[in-house]
Amino acid sequence: MGAPAPSPLPASTTPIPLDVPRLRQLLTDPATESVRRRVFTLFEEPVFGLRYGEATADERARTRARWDRMVSAGLFVGCLTSHLPGAPAGAGAAARSRHDAVMECVAYLDHSLEVAIGVHVGLFGGTIALLGSADQAAAWLPGVEAHTMRGCFALTELGHGSNARGIETTAVWDGASGGFILHTPRETAQKYWVGGAAETARWTTAFAQLTVGGVAVGVHPFVVRIRADDGSPVAGVTTADCGVKGGLNGVDNGRIWFDHVWVPRGQMLAGENAVSGAGVYTSRHATPDARFAAQLAALTGGRVGIARLVNNQAKLGLTIAVRYALSRRAFAPSPGAPEARLLDYASHRRRLMVPLATTVVYALAADALKAEWNAHSERKDADGRRVGVTKRLHVLSAGAKALCSWHARDTLQECREACGGQGYKADNRIAGVRATHDISCTFEGDNLVLMHTVAKALLGDYAAVLGARRKPGAPSPSPPLPPFGELLAFLNAPRVGSTPLPPARGGPRDVTSPAFVASVLRAHAATCMTDLAAAYAAASKVASPFGAWNAVATAAAATAAAVMAVHGHAVGSAAVAAAAAAAARDGRAGVAEPLALAVHLHGLGLIGASPGYLRSGALRLDEAAAVEAAVEDGCAALARVARGLVDAFGIPEPLLAPIAGDWVAHNSRARL
Template sequence: MEAVAYLDHSLEVAIGVHVGLFGGTIALLGSAAQAAKWLPPVEAHTMRGCFALTELGHGSNARGIETTAVWDGAADGFVLHTPRETAQKYWVGGAAETARWATVFAQLTVGGDTVGVHPFVVRIRADDGSPVPGVTTADCGVKGGLNGVDNGRIWFDHVLVPRGHMLSGENAVSAAGVYTSRHSTPDARFASQLAALTGGRVGISRLVNNQAKLGLTIAVRYALSRRAFSPTPGAPEARLLDYASHRRRLMLPLATTVVYSLAAGALKDEWNSHAELRDAAGRRLGVTKRLHVLSAGAKALCSWHARDALQECREACGGQGYKSDNRIAAVRATHDISCTFEGDNLVLMHTVAKALLGDYAAVVGARRRGGGKLPPFGELLAFLNTPRMGAAPLPSPRVSPRDVDAPTFVTAVLRDHAAASMTALATAYAAAIKAGTAFDAWNSVATAAADTAAAVMAVHAHAVGAAAVAAAATADARARRSGVAEPLALAVHLHSLGVVAASPGYLRSGALRLDEAAAVEAAIERGCTALAELSRGVVDAFGIPERLLAPIAGDWVAHNSRARL
């Protein structure tokens, strides 16, 4: 999918919907017998499917979907129905023409009790493409991009779904109409039903970052060959990348792309390793909280970054960046949807913040109660266990500015700010919930919550990058050569400096002193200059085949010559 995405995002999404979402839901939520029955034809593409979760009236709030599935004991199945227009399945990739089957999520009712959202494997077309009774489909219409994907709408009119078509790896209904579940709470049950989305978000993190690589490869190569304005009369015109402002507009996103590539790669490896794990009964383990939170944060930050990086690349290439054959404008348009599909980015950052807030409150509460060994912070908040971190106030103002070029500088600033943000968020939420409802309390801190999630994710990304630098330095030393450690260290440091400089929050929290802010700006300029010297090697290291680039990444004069008319 990653390789295909370099060529055509629509084709990659079509594969992703069929294999990753439709097939992935069967693999993750189906029983062993269901997987054995359906996965071979899914993999052979003879059972073409789609993923029907989102509805016209419910996108981010998947728990509130309105499609119903009511157990009918006499028919040994479930009656699937669209009760109102807002319940129509919407934005379903493949539903307009391609798919013959769908994993349909609906509110399950058994014996008069509604037990929440559950998935069903449902026939929506015959193999020849003709409609089946009770199912109506329609196209969503022309979009701003990604028009190679036939996004569609689906209505169900009292469609009988056989009992064996409810995916029963996690929950099941017996022939006697008895509902059973592996999960003890509705929250855990609902979280398990959306497992396929976690894998999708892991994939999106990689895929969108690859598109940033594509745009930056084209823009950097063009900036190294395109010239404009002479420094002195009669002198050769300067290359675009000789200009400090042009360097900054490309080198900062290049550094971030390197770091996010490392972080998304580590997340992908963790997801793949987890996917191989089974419980004592041989069933796949559910998605861990860590993977759920990391995938949400990574998907949001990587897709936001790709959106902004591609826009910057488009502008950095001037009019040539707007031409379709130079790819950047088209890639930017077709990947814009990544910021909202499989979760609106802001909502995903709130998901991260809620999880962090819960973990933080649990540890702080246990420490206040005392009575034995105090628990450490875990997972993404483990950095709070280091000295000068956690619920304690930040240290008093430093006497003199620190060395902004030292690797320890950005590590300390990122951690200090994340620690201060977590403490402030927890304090504000605790006060707000005493004064009103949980909804109002969260709503009052929502902006700070998203910022806090971004701050903690920045600590995580920097840690992944720093670990990669250390590993590369060890490898270089053993091989007695100058390898990737130096440019990698430069990219990691420059990225983190850019994160600090981009938000005034680091000054407000006291993690960055005002007299250090000017030094950070100067360090960014030096870092951009240094990375520009290595930039051709960095983008070449992305390994994108020449035929997938653009005319302006090569001999753009020959491409536009009169001889080619």
């Protein structure tokens, strides 16, 4: 017996049940609730008090003080060492969830702190954990976790960021001394943007082009000391400050030059590739491509984390803006009447409710991705070694990181403007979080480059699916599917033609039905994919691979977004179905209904906002006005439960803002 599907677009007179505590359980893992409570309690100590307008040096000092306090409070105990061999069964998985919950709280407080910890634990520690040998991990991770071995992650150089494979730092195996000579051969090879390198870090994982016996074997990471424990310089290493940034100034990003620095053999991370004492290079990977990809494994985990944590920044902005919109009034509907609340304005609902709906969907999708990533991270191969990042996880994390961070950027901006002048006031938080979050669109992979990565991978997958189909009598591809064949399952859906469209047949579909949204999203993604493949094939006949890709780059990014949209909506719909099933079992309403509304509004918002859906023919011209009307209705409906929804995000009051509460009292003269 199927669960009754909740109406995705209730009439304006139909009450929308809302069970805030249960919704909250869906949006924040109840298993780690006690961790969150512990962290939020710690945040009541003065060092964690929100502060604004400090000079850069003070902001850095405060970030470090907060971090130290979290270390001394034991919040990182086990975050890396629980994964070491010998740790009790299940300890690794539990530690992951715990650390995720800690970071979730930090994301609400201080993005600099989040990034500082992320670089140290996730990138520095993560690289050692993922790429180091068992001995190396056992030797170093306890110190990293205890924060006695403070590290950073030095991949990017002045000359190479997105194209990390082009870095120019060299590491040459020196048989005579039994070590490597690490060197910065020219100015463009200086390490750049390294979080913590200006002041905080003592160690780094430095990535360099390795040459062994005259043979270049590509990019490899080395654990290198960059300053003494007391902070004084070490021979051969020069560091400098990247200086003030547009935000995130609690993080001391720095630059590093290596001047023929000798690195002992044991400090090349040797879990995947190694150089023997006799100078023989061995690699676990068959191809240079695979080898390079494996080196950046820590970045995938980082992207999974960013995809999740940027949603918290969007949640913070929305919580503040929605609460303000319910207490701020402007203009009287009729002379003498009380002024209307901002959320009574259709235009105001429009600017906040679509982002709210999308934030809910992205949060669900990012949580699902995290669960998949964590489960994957616990997997071991026959030799007991970690399994490398799958193409599916690589692609999903890249797409999710890009879309979630762009979404948070736009949402925070909209919240800023929706709060008028108050949205610009530092203690109302939105503007500062907006500025400091901004760089999430660039680091751990520039968003546009990531979207291109997704599109390239999809193109390959598409070709594989088509190839399998074309073989006469071939069974539809069964496992092993192409890496994210699941994502492409929609290609089996009835195909719509490519543009220009044949005239639509039949009357307009019912835009209020979830099936409508799913089918438009799928049809659009399928058409984009088909068109992209055709355009790329055509361009490849007359242009170089570079030229052919350039000819389709804009379409490629749009295709990647279209496919990711299918994925996001599917995750959201699955959550609705699960909630409806649960409600059918226990008779408790209040989760499936608001969720169904959010998922539907998110989908309609996507479909209505871009001309692409009309161009591809996935949405018909005679349906467009109905979609627009349904978006307005959806916003009005969601506004009715908006307060409950943002309450379900569970952000503690002290981390909100004056305008989220009684802002008249807060601004009273008596308080001066």
